[in-house]
Amino acid sequence: MTTTLILLAILVLILVLMYNSLVNKKNQVENIFASVDTQLKKRHDLIPNLIASVKQYMAHEKSLLESVTSLRTKSIKHNLDEREVISLDDKMSSALGSLMIAVEAYPELKANENIMQLQSSLNEVEEQIQASRRAYNQAVTDYNNALEMIPTNFIAKAMSYEKKSLFEIKESQKENINVKELFDN
Amino acid sequence: MKTVEELTSFYYSSLYKSLEKFEEKRKKLRFKIIFVLFIIFWNMAIVYFFFFYNKANSTDFLTFFLVAFFILSSFLFKYFKRDYRNEFKEKIIKPLIKELEPNLNYSANLHIQKKDFINSLLFEKPDKFNGNDFILGQIDSTKIQFSDVHAQKRYKDSKGRTKYLTLFQGLFIIADFNKNFQGRTIILPDFAQNAFGDFIGSWLQSKNQAREELVKMDNPDFEKEFVVYSNDQIEARYILSHSLMENLLKFKKKTKHDISISFVQNNIYLAINYDKDLFEPTVFKSLLNEEITKEYIDTLVLALSIVEQLKLNERLWSRKEPINS
Numbered sequence: 001m002t003t004t005l006i007l008l009a010i011l012v013l014i015l016v017l018m019y020n021s022l023v024n025k026k027n028q029v030e031n032i033f034a035s036v037d038t039q040l041k042k043r044h045d046l047i048p049n050l051i052a053s054v055k056q057y058m059a060h061e062k063s064l065l066e067s068v069t070s071l072r073t074k075s076i077k078h079n080l081d082e083r084e085v086i087s088l089d090d091k092m093s094s095a096l097g098s099l100m101i102a103v104e105a106y107p108e109l110k111a112n113e114n115i116m117q118l119q120s121s122l123n124e125v126e127e128q129i130q131a132s133r134r135a136y137n138q139a140v141t142d143y144n145n146a147l148e149m150i151p152t153n154f155i156a157k158a159m160s161y162e163k164k165s166l167f168e169i170k171e172s173q174k175e176n177i178n179v180k181e182l183f184d185n
Numbered sequence: 186m187k188t189v190e191e192l193t194s195f196y197y198s199s200l201y202k203s204l205e206k207f208e209e210k211r212k213k214l215r216f217k218i219i220f221v222l223f224i225i226f227w228n229m230a231i232v233y234f235f236f237f238y239n240k241a242n243s244t245d246f247l248t249f250f251l252v253a254f255f256i257l258s259s260f261l262f263k264y265f266k267r268d269y270r271n272e273f274k275e276k277i278i279k280p281l282i283k284e285l286e287p288n289l290n291y292s293a294n295l296h297i298q299k300k301d302f303i304n305s306l307l308f309e310k311p312d313k314f315n316g317n318d319f320i321l322g323q324i325d326s327t328k329i330q331f332s333d334v335h336a337q338k339r340y341k342d343s344k345g346r347t348k349y350l351t352l353f354q355g356l357f358i359i360a361d362f363n364k365n366f367q368g369r370t371i372i373l374p375d376f377a378q379n380a381f382g383d384f385i386g387s388w389l390q391s392k393n394q395a396r397e398e399l400v401k402m403d404n405p406d407f408e409k410e411f412v413v414y415s416n417d418q419i420e421a422r423y424i425l426s427h428s429l430m431e432n433l434l435k436f437k438k439k440t441k442h443d444i445s446i447s448f449v450q451n452n453i454y455l456a457i458n459y460d461k462d463l464f465e466p467t468v469f470k471s472l473l474n475e476e477i478t479k480e481y482i483d484t485l486v487l488a489l490s491i492v493e494q495l496k497l498n499e500r501l502w503s504r505k506e507p508i509n510s
Contacts, residue, residue: 032419035419127364127423127426130422130423130426131419131420131422131423132419132422134403135419135421135422138403139418142401
């Protein structure tokens with residue numbers, strides 16, 4: 001009788017530990033996602049300023065500027081799920097990237113101190129976003145592993161946890177964006 | 186900043202004359218030390234054989250004499266060497282550093298402050314802390330300081346005797362980092378993952394109570410060499426960008442010694458474990474020996490190369506000027 005009880009207690013303890021570790025991983029993902037969101041908001045706050053400063057010079061790049069603005073409008077909506085945030089962030093990063101390259105063609109812009117400063121803040125935010133993306137990916141990988149590995153996968157199924165998607169980190173983004181190099185060309 | 190080759194040629198052209206003088210001094214010193222120690226040893230041996238050899242507990246006396254001889258000789262060795270060592274540092278090491286980078290200041294007897302060493306969070310708080318060869322200066326916009334450091338911790342052995350355990354001996358470098366950050370990120374050599382494999386090793390690391398949260402990095406080579414702890418998962422990755430990880434790996438390869446790195450209060454701390462006192466003149470080996478020259482120069486260039494290698498002067502971010510502490 002006692003042995004059965006002890007065995008049962010051990011089993012319950014193991015289940016509790018596994019359950020807790022899964023919850024822990026899920027919350028870690030959510031926590032880090034919240035920081036990604038904060039960083040993305042910081043970037044959104046910079047965009048209107050940037051657009052306003054470059055607009056008068058960059059008449060030919062109207063469509064590019066418009067696409068950045070519309071992406072921003074889309075991404076400040078409240079009820080976005082993780083997948084949508086990830087895909088919008090991806091688009092925004094590449095749109096801003098092309099904008100920065102376009103800036104190169106305008107000598108007046110290169111000389112403008114205000115724009116230089118904006119670019120440097122944008123760079124810093126970009127770096128921070130990049131860091132939080134990597135942190136998020138690691139948290140999601142740990143979480144997804146737990147979902148697939150024995151024995152936590154059984155509990156995860158019972159709790160109907162679903163796999164989460166990763167941010168794509170492009171090779172080009174692994175290098176730091178170097179404003180100096182852009183301008184020296 | 187000069188390269189290793191330029192510095193080597195400076196060493197042999199401008200410093201060679203004084204080096205030859207030192208070589209003469211070294212030979213005299215060596216003779217003096219050997220002579221004095223021999224006399225002491227001889228006298229002790231005579232006393233021992235005349236008075237204690239036939240006694241019942243003669244082995245105890247023998248141990249006593251040997252220990253006494255050892256203590257006395259190490260004391261005398263240091264005493265005899267002192268002037269020679271100080272002059273060598275003034276006439277050889279100092280000009281070498283000035284040649285390498287003119288706006289560096291050198292002081293043979295000072296060292297990194299104990300509080301800075303503790304601030305780095307890399308090692309336990311030392312009970313005994315000393316060092317020498319302090320170098321302080323600025324390379325472009327990056328402030329840098331480094332010195333030889335020997336940090337020890339007191340402990341009691343099984344017989345209750347007080348002993349000292351070396352926490353760290355080697356080169357300790359502090360430089361201004363080019364990004365702003367608030368948290369603490371510590372990078373240590375990875376022993377657990379090498380000894381126990383990836384799975385068990387990383388589980389053991391995550392259970393390290395003395396350290397903060399384990400940060401798994403997304404560079405497999407870096408993960409193999411180092412283990413990262415931080416109080417902020419995101420900031421650790423903000424500091425350790427992909428390019429910085431690559432550069433730290435390259436730096437590690439160049440040093441050929443264990444290195445520990447930490448990022449605290451906008452500084453980068455680097456501890457290179459040499460397990461010996463650096464920039465010391467030799468007594469029993471020739472000063473004209475190429476290998477010794479090479480070691481002085483390589484170590485100096487290596488310490489200063491972190492500024493370039495880790496791109497500390499690249500200030501693209503909002504942090505433009507070093508903050509005065």
